[in-house]
Amino acid sequence: MLRQLQVDVSGCDFSRLTVWQANLQGMNLQEVNFADSDLSRSVFSETLDEVWSVALSQDDRLLATGDNNCKICLWQLQTGQQLLSFQGHTNWVRSVAFNSNGETLVSGSADRTVKLWSVQTGQCLKTCTGHDGEVYSVAFSPDGQTVVSGSSDETIKLWDINTGECLKTFIGHSKEVFAIALSRDGQIVASGSGDQTIKLWNINTGQCLHTCTGHTNWILAIAFSPDGQTLFSCSPDRLVKQWEVSTGKCLKTFTGHQNWVMSLALSRDGQTLISSSGDRTIKLWDVATGICLKTFAGHNQAIWSVALSSDAKTIVSGSPDQTVRLWDAETGQCFKTLAGHTNRIYSVPWSPIDLTSCTNVSNRQDACSTKSEFSCETDILPVHQRLIENGATSPIDRTIASGSFDSAVRLWDAETGQCRQIVSGHTKQVYAIAWSPDGQLLASGSGDRTVKLWDMKTGQCLRTASGHENWVYAVAFSPDGQIIASGSGDRTVKLWSAIAGQCLKTLVGHLTWIWSVAWSPDGQILASSSGDRTVKLWDASTGECLKTLVGHTNRVYSVAFSPDGQTIASGSFDRRVKLWDVSSGECLQTLTGHTNGVYSIAFSPQGKTIASGSLDHKVKLWDGRSGECIGTYTGHTNEVRSVAFSPDGESLVSGSQDQTVRLWDVKTGDRIKIFRATRLYEGMKIAGVTGLTTAQKATLEMLGASNS
Known part of the structure; x- marks a missing residue:
């Protein structure tokens, strides 16, 4: 009450x-x-984060969820009570699966490992290492003695669960292996890839039996029919397809989703198929006719994973909206929601003119020259109760702006940690924010697919720019403040008039989500980075793609121009920072040392030093000329999503999923403050x-x- x-x-x-x-x-x-x-x-x-994967035990008693905070949760399905939390992965948990008796759980993670867990105790029984990229999908063999995994290293591996040894590696795909499935008799492995094909393999010989072509985008999920005669697949091309296993021929195409189809599951009698999508719906299909029988709506974001109970009466769905939902398959009603809470901080950069503020860097002195290792443990200040997705600081005062999972933009006093103002208007999480050069306006990009422009004196939303067809992950003002660039999951970069809010140009060329955009200091060139492993350079006036920088072997999360505009730095999930010559597109240097993916990149004021933030919980400083690592900052206990230098180059700020923003003295490690989220x-x-x-x-x- x-x-x-x-x-x-x-x-x-x-x-x-x-x-x-x-x-x-x-x-x-x-x-x-x-x-x-x-x-x-x-x-x-609960501390339920963005749920990437769900799995049901065969007796329908237990539900496992894997999330983007390195965690696996075990739930009692009937009551919704959390029983255990499995800790051990150091990156997103992409896939989970139970063995047939429900006593063992397998997980695949972006940390490149496959782990086996005791369902009874939560203990990690075995860690299988050998993949050179993220593990996207895992599956048990019917006898429970082996596990199959698919990875961004373009391979499928077969593992002995007792020894953790890799028994076989299947090679043939030319891009990431997103999906894995085993036939009921355990003789055939199916794999779905970013190369838009499905391959069927003989598990004993490793021979590729068939290659199924027909999708026009990645294959994100696959499932065998119970009799092993057919196979189902889904893709960002918005289609579900049914294939004949013996020939590789496409038998049927299911149409109806309005966005990426991300996951699917089949009833045990093979008569019913469910699929989940980026359009935030689940569809129930009649396999025989291909007709959509029901559509379930209720999630606020894309639905990454679905599972179906053994009696086909209950559907379980997981989403980045921090909920797992249980649906009555007969009525379409959601009868239980497992909702979560998180405090993770994604990004809070520096202001150009004050030690306690964050963002643009130009004409400043470089302060780093000696190799150092610092730890951070003092001055804790409150920051934010909800997930902070992105942040920036006013170029004219000591104000930090943060974008959050709760769809609000907050303004903070950087010295006291007090929240000065809350501006609301987005209907979904705020992934990206950027200040105008004069500090009067703020642009925000959101999961609601819009870019909003705010007057930060009044908190009023001046304009809403609509046109993207997926989440907006990146925003940046041009140096003159007249144009806003935005990067989106719809694979496009859009240029907007900051005055009118109209779309001036749409830059098309990336093959998948765009994670970062950056302007050259003169405003002539725009750089964008993407999950397609490339950085593209665009002519800002014509929209023409000038160059595509190729060399990373995993998604590129961050790009930054040097202050003189001659060099670009990029950070990737391949654990590397690369420096590129803007005029030639040549890779000048590759900086290695991080033990996990690189999320964020920043140049020091004079461009001599580069800072990088990583999933390995560390911030590193690099000499931009020699490529030598000249400093490692430790203290964060989770991935570092953002780094930026102070105006004079003497301090550095880092934002992390450990719920803190940390300020570092570049020379000595002294004068440190920690902004910590007030927990629920x-x-x-x-x-x-x-x-x-x-x-x-x-x-x-x-x-x-x-x-x-």
Whole structure:
């Protein structure tokens, strides 16, 4: 009742009370005292992040989810209660699968490993290493003795689960292997790839039996029919296809989705197919006719993964909207939602004129010359309760702007950490923000597919630019402030008039999502980076692609121009930073040293030093001439999403998924501040509580509760 009435119970004393079956999700429980209380069957918010994969045990008792915060969660399907949290991966968990008896779970991760877990204890039983790229898909053989995995290194591997040894490597695809499936008899492996083909392999000999062609984009998921005679596939080309296994011939095409088709699952009798899409729907298909029987809607973002119960009555779906939903397949009704909460910080760059603010860098002194290793443990300041996707700072004062998963843009005082202003208008998470050169305007890019322009004195939304067909991941003002560039999951870069909000040009050429855009200092050239492993240079006035920089072996997340405009730095999931000559397109240097993907790149004021932030939790400084690593900053406990230098080059800021923004003294490591997010259950006392599982207690502690 208190929840329904929206009563603020923060600071209340509920110690030594019986609090049964209370729905406490979304309530402000900071400083609440639950010590020695009985909280049986009470439900709290979980640390559920962007869910990339879901799997059901064959008896439908257990649900496993893999997310982008390196975590696997085990849930009781009937009650929605979290039982265990599996920790061990160091990057996104792309795929999870149960063995036939439900006692072992396998996971594939962007950290390039396959892990086997005890479902009973959550213990990691084995780690299989050998892939040279992200592991996108995993599957158990029917007898449970082997596991098959597909990777961005373009290979499929067969693993012995008892020894962790790689038994066989299947080579033949020319791009990432996104999807893996095994026939019911275990004799055929099917693989779906970024090369737009499906290959069928003899598991014993490794021979490719057939190559199925017909899709016009990547193959993201595949599934065998129960009798092994046919195979189903789905793709960003918005289609689901059915193939004959014996010939590789396409038998049927299912049409109806309005965006990428990302996942599919088949009923055990083979009569019903479900598919999930970037259009935020699940479709239920009659396999015999190809007719769509039902469409399920309710998620706020793309649906990356679906699973179907053994009796085909329940559908489970996972999404980056931080929910897992359970659907009644008969009625189409969502009857349970597992919702999450997170505090991860993605990016907060520096201002050009103040030590405590963030963004544009020009005409500043380079301050780094000696090799160093620093750790950071002091001055904790509050930042943000929700996931901060991106950030930038006013070029004219000490204001940090942050974009968040809660769809708001917040302005913070960089010295005190206090929130000055909240501006709302987006309907989905804010992935990217950028200040105009004069600091008067802010541009934001969102999962709602729009770019918004804000007057930051009044907080008023001046214009909304619509036209992208997918999430907007990157925004940047031209040096004169007249044009905004945006990069999107729809594979395009758009140039918008900052005055009128109209689209001036659409730059087409990338093959997949665009993660970063950057202007040259003179505004003549625009650089963009993409999941297609390339950086493109565009003539900003004509929209012509001048050059495509090829050399990275995984998606390129970040690009930055040097202050003189002659060099571009790029950071990639291949763990490398590359320096490119703008005029020739030649790769000048490759900087190696990170042990995981590179998310963010920044040049120092004079361009002599480069900073990089990585999934390995570290910030590195590089000599731009020699390529030598001259500094490593440790202290973050999760991936570093953003780095930027101060105006004088003496300080560096880094933003991380560990919920902190850290300020570093480049020379000495001194004068450090940490901005830390205020967690959902900060100060809540749970010492001596009963009725909660170990996993629930661990989750509450992760969100700020005290168990002592």
